[in-house]
Amino acid sequence: MFPEYDIIVVGAGHAGCEAAAAAAKMGSKVLLATMNMNTIAQMSCNPAMGGVAKGQIVREIDALGGMSGIITDQTMIQFRMLNKSKGPAMWSPRAQSDRMRFAEAWRLSLEQTENVDFWQEMITGIEVKGGKAVGVRTSLGITIRGKAVILTNGTFLNGIIHIGEKQMGGGRSAEKAAKGITEQLVELGFEAGRMKTGTPPRVDGRSLDYSKMEEQFGDENPSKFSFTETQSLAQQRSCYITYTNPEVHEILKTGFEKSPMFQGRIQGLGPRYCPSIEDKINRFADRTRHQIFVEPEGWNTVEVYVNGFSSSLPENVQYEALRKIEGFENAKMFRPGYAIEYDFFPPTQLNLTLETKLVQNLYFAGQINGTTGYEEAACQGLMAAINAHNKINEKAPFILKRSEAYIGVLIDDLVNKGTDEPYRMFTSRAEHRILLRQDNADIRLTKLGYELGLADESRMQAVDKKIAETAEIIAYLNNKPIEPGEINSKLEELGSAPIAEKQRAGQLIKRPNVEIEEIAKAVPAVGEYLSKFKQESVEQAGIQVKYETYIEKEHAMAAKMSELENYNIKGKINYRDIPALSKEAKEKLLKVEPETIGQASRISGVSPADISVLMVYLGK
Incomplete structure (x- = not known):
């Protein structure tokens, strides 16, 4: 019935989708197995991609030739570049996504990808022969052969959903848990653990009073994630901000005695940096309010995601408390929030290729490794697929260094440090973050993706052009003299000291508050020269000139840390x-x-x- 596949991917979340797409692009024949074809690339939690450090990961995935950036650009409803008031190492792109269109775009993209087949059924075990994964077994008793297997099971392995005192098996709302794989892996000698995550209630946007909330607009000139020619947003949908209050907190506290977290029914550790609302009230008892982000789930749907109100309290308590939030007085709930516990496997059991140490040709990617977040999962799926393809084709492993990519930092952290709580990427985890900016992900990684067979010729040509243009602009800035009369009024406007004699443009750009764009506005000759180049090349040159000293220091610190x-x-x-x-x-x-x-x-x-x-x- 089935041919033998090169790679079998189990699970079609963000890790599984990137894995299937990448392996197929590289030439492997891929089977993507999922329990439900209608939930491929489902955004189980908030309808957004990117954010602090996560946005850098999406750009790195794109630079290597992955799909997450392209799919996000095609389906986003708002774009914001976070931390623009800080240095470029902290700039992080974030997009609000249309949940339904995002999943649809991923499925259609995979269906149009040559070499990807699909199978809808629960996978209950791995076929192992001579210490090597050679296929999978399904709930119908079918054996499907494959040269390598990538497990991307998300929260489905023995998943249990908690709402107050109620418990039910499930990997996601209204979807059953996956059974069998954990037990087999433990028999093979793997160590397993339990983690938990949660999600907030969804409400009817028609029942909210947005006039009582703070409107959060997208960027005036929205950027995008992909380095390819995807379209920027012409129009955007706003998000909104409101707050809890002492009355909300008191109502929530009435449910604590039935809370699965406080009563010990949940054993797994939850994400430290994304706590439930009950956890926030308990841990930060001195705070009288907590921020709530009101996020639309798409262009046309009325469903709204209540970010910041994740909860596993009884549904009636959630509902009563929710309606005491300003703007939510008449809120109608679509479904309550819940917590979910699931199995994971401490990632110290993996090699840096994400292949397991105990079973050859078996790879883990995503939440099975103890991570949290779509972006963290997607990059692991991509890396597992690259290495699985290389392994079965007797090619060298592909491992990114900590100095090359946030992806390298993430995998190095997981494999060498492990994690006992859901791992989330932050800029602070990367010691080379000045080198690992979102703006230069293509310069760092596209050549590697091209050599792998992931990034195509047009991507490589675009990067080569960007590098050449950047170098040309830097040379111009470092040699272009600017007279005091041309620039002093602009410098005073920016709060920077005027110059008494002519200085080169590059020296002026090194000053705080003085950006390449300001020089271009003040000095017509500079503006005219820069107008010949793509905006991303101009931005890249400005960053490299301004932070030249810091970049050199970072290289020195890396060498020192190694010693x-x-x-x-x-x-x-x-x-x-x-x-x-x-x-x-x-x-x-x-x-x-x-x-x-x-x-x-x-x-x-x-x-x-x-x-x-x-x-x-x-x-x-």
Whole structure:
């Protein structure tokens, strides 16, 4: 009935979709197995892509030749570049997506991808022969052969949904849990654990009073995720912000005695940085309000996602509390929020290729590895597929370094540090974040994607042109003299000291508050020259000129950290006395008491930025 496939991908969430698309593009014959063809690429949580550090990951996926950026551009309803008031290392693209169109676009894209077949059924086991994965077994007892298997099961492995005192098996609302795989993997010697995540109620947007909320607009000139010629948004939908209040909190507290979290019915650890509303009230008892983001789920639907109100309290408590939020007085609920517990496998059981150490040709990607977030899952799916394809074709592994990509940071963290709570990417986890900006992901990675057979010729040509244009603009800026009379009024307007004699444009751009765009506006000759180039080349040149010194320092710090990998931490240190350390790092360092910088760097929750702080504290 079935041919033998090169790669079988189990699960069609964000990790599974990227895995199937990438492996097929590289030439593998792929089977994508899912329990429900109608929920391919479902946005199980908020209808958005990107955000702080996550946006960088989506751009890296796109630069390598993945699909998440293209699909997001095709289906977004709002775009914002976060952290624009900070340096470019912190700029993070985020898009509000049309949930239904996003899933539809992914499915149609996969259906049009040569080499991808589909099978709708629960996969209950892996076929293993001689310590190697050779296929999968289905709930109907069918065996499907494959040279490699990628598990991207999301929250479905023995998933249990909690709403108050009610429990039901499920991997997502109204969808059954996956059985069999965990038990088999444990028999094979794998260590399994439990994690939890949650989701807020969805409400009817027609029942909300938006006049009582703060409107959150998209960017005036919206950018996009993909480096290809996808369309920018011509119109956008607004999101809104409102707040909880003491009355909301008191109502929620009445449900705590029936809370699965507080009563111990939930054993798995939830995401530290995306707590439920009951967890926020409990942990931050001194706060009288918490922010609620009111996010439309699409262009035409009236369904609204209540971001910030994730809950597993009884549905009547959720409903009563919700209606005490300003603007929600007449809210109609489509469905309550819930918590979900599921199995994961500590990622220290993986190689850096995401292949398991115990079973050859078996790869894990996404939440099965203890991560949270669409973006984190998608990049793992992409990397697992690349390495599975390379392995069965006897090609070298593809491993990104921490200095090359956020994707490299994520996988290195997972494999070398492990995680005991859902792992989420932050810019603070990357010690080379000035090098790993969202604007230069194509310069860093597209050549690698092209060599893999993922990024096509047109992408490579576009990157080559961008690199050449950037170099030409930098040379011009570093040689272009500007007279005081041309620029002083603009400098004063920007709060920067006027110049007494002519200076080169590059030197002026290095000043705080002075950007390449301001020079172009003030000096017609510069503006005319820059108008010949693509905007992204101009932006790239401006960043490279302004941050040249910082980039050099970052390279030096990377070399220094490498030298100190085995530096001993002598004596007992009270990490609470080091104010620049993150709260989480202080907790973990005090608990573990590492003996070396190298050991400290591998503790889950201690970021590379924390290690830099520690190195300075130790006088190194």
